[in-house]
Amino acid sequence: MTSSTPAITLPHGIDGATFLRDYWQKKPLLMRSAMPATAFRLAPDELAGLACEAEFESRLIIEHPNGAWEVRHGPFAGDEFAALPASHWTLLVQDVDKYLPDVAQLMEGFDFVPTWRIDDIMISYATDQGGVGPHTDAYDVFLMQAGGRRRWRLSYTQYSDDDLIPDLEQRILSHFHIDEEWILEPGDVLYLPPGIAHWGIAEGECMTYSLGFRAPSQQDLAADWFQHLVSLTDMRRLLDPPDLRLESPAELSEGACEEAARLLDPLPSTRSTDYRVWLGEHLTEPKPQFQLLPPDEAWSEQDLHDWLTAGRQLHRHPFARMAWARIGDDEVVLFSQGESRRLHHRMTDAVKLIAEHRHFGATELARLDASAEALSTLLLQLLNAGILEPQEQD
Numbered sequence: 001m002t003s004s005t006p007a008i009t010l011p012h013g014i015d016g017a018t019f020l021r022d023y024w025q026k027k028p029l030l031m032r033s034a035m036p037a038t039a040f041r042l043a044p045d046e047l048a049g050l051a052c053e054a055e056f057e058s059r060l061i062i063e064h065p066n067g068a069w070e071v072r073h074g075p076f077a078g079d080e081f082a083a084l085p086a087s088h089w090t091l092l093v094q095d096v097d098k099y100l101p102d103v104a105q106l107m108e109g110f111d112f113v114p115t116w117r118i119d120d121i122m123i124s125y126a127t128d129q130g131g132v133g134p135h136t137d138a139y140d141v142f143l144m145q146a147g148g149r150r151r152w153r154l155s156y157t158q159y160s161d162d163d164l165i166p167d168l169e170q171r172i173l174s175h176f177h178i179d180e181e182w183i184l185e186p187g188d189v190l191y192l193p194p195g196i197a198h199w200g201i202a203e204g205e206c207m208t209y210s211l212g213f214r215a216p217s218q219q220d221l222a223a224d225w226f227q228h229l230v231s232l233t234d235m236r237r238l239l240d241p242p243d244l245r246l247e248s249p250a251e252l253s254e255g256a257c258e259e260a261a262r263l264l265d266p267l268p269s270t271r272s273t274d275y276r277v278w279l280g281e282h283l284t285e286p287k288p289q290f291q292l293l294p295p296d297e298a299w300s301e302q303d304l305h306d307w308l309t310a311g312r313q314l315h316r317h318p319f320a321r322m323a324w325a326r327i328g329d330d331e332v333v334l335f336s337q338g339e340s341r342r343l344h345h346r347m348t349d350a351v352k353l354i355a356e357h358r359h360f361g362a363t364e365l366a367r368l369d370a371s372a373e374a375l376s377t378l379l380l381q382l383l384n385a386g387i388l389e390p391q392e393q394d
């Protein structure tokens, strides 16, 4: 087992259901002492080390004394940090959860919101007065104060692209009306819905972990859905109706329109099973750098049996995205990495266990009301796709 999961302590009088009803995607919530400060283990120089590695997407944002903003992209050379000023800069590293299991584990505390929306944990280190400037994001975020103090200013003004500082790579608002201001201490968590302008400024050195969510645009969904529809088509061609009678040979008749519709109507609608399966696949599609590979040696049924009976755990590869859905009364489907596995509805509890938990073992599996054979088949598929991995012992 890895370290125990630090659950989020919601403020008094707010439970997961209240949070979803009153705050999620609606309004900000400051949660004082929501997490133990000991949950955040990464030291600033370790974060700087990650920003020097090519696998990590990292940025340095420097606010110069003349008010100019500078953005530099990693990977950085180690001595680049030593050459920076004493204040007014921040280092941001994306997707830290994909490589550090301790960081991925923090996500389990947030299972009161839809986990299929989770994108990544970005970690930022800032020197005194450092930050990314005032801005809005298009997605939900939980800002976890990991170390030091950060002043958060919120604005309820609706800003547009016209309010941005022009010709700047980073989206920074040129003006900001402060409606709310809090200083976050280690263990405090601030939830922000999409579109709320915010401005974080380090008060002395600080570290913040941002759990970011995904909000695909209508354009993204349409582009992928229509591409999926195209993939289902063949080369059948438009014919004229058999009872063709012409009033005018140049007229695009009602009958001709109907014949064209006859080619398109058999394609699935957004009410179809095909659509649900496509949506789950679309939403669990990983970023290109987080594709999974099969293990070097394939797992056999015997390997799996031996592993579990030895009391050892299976864990989700940190690259893996998971979701599940019901299909009618008879089927469930497990989604991961843009793929789907359709299963008998008796596998529902197994699918939930796998999609909700980052690690589990024989004890959890034994509680399931699934056929041992079907369960073993599914686990082997996931292990041999690299989605599940044997949990190395600490």
Ligand SMILES: [Mn+2]
Binding pocket: 135, 136, 137, 141, 198
């Ligand atoms: Mn932000």
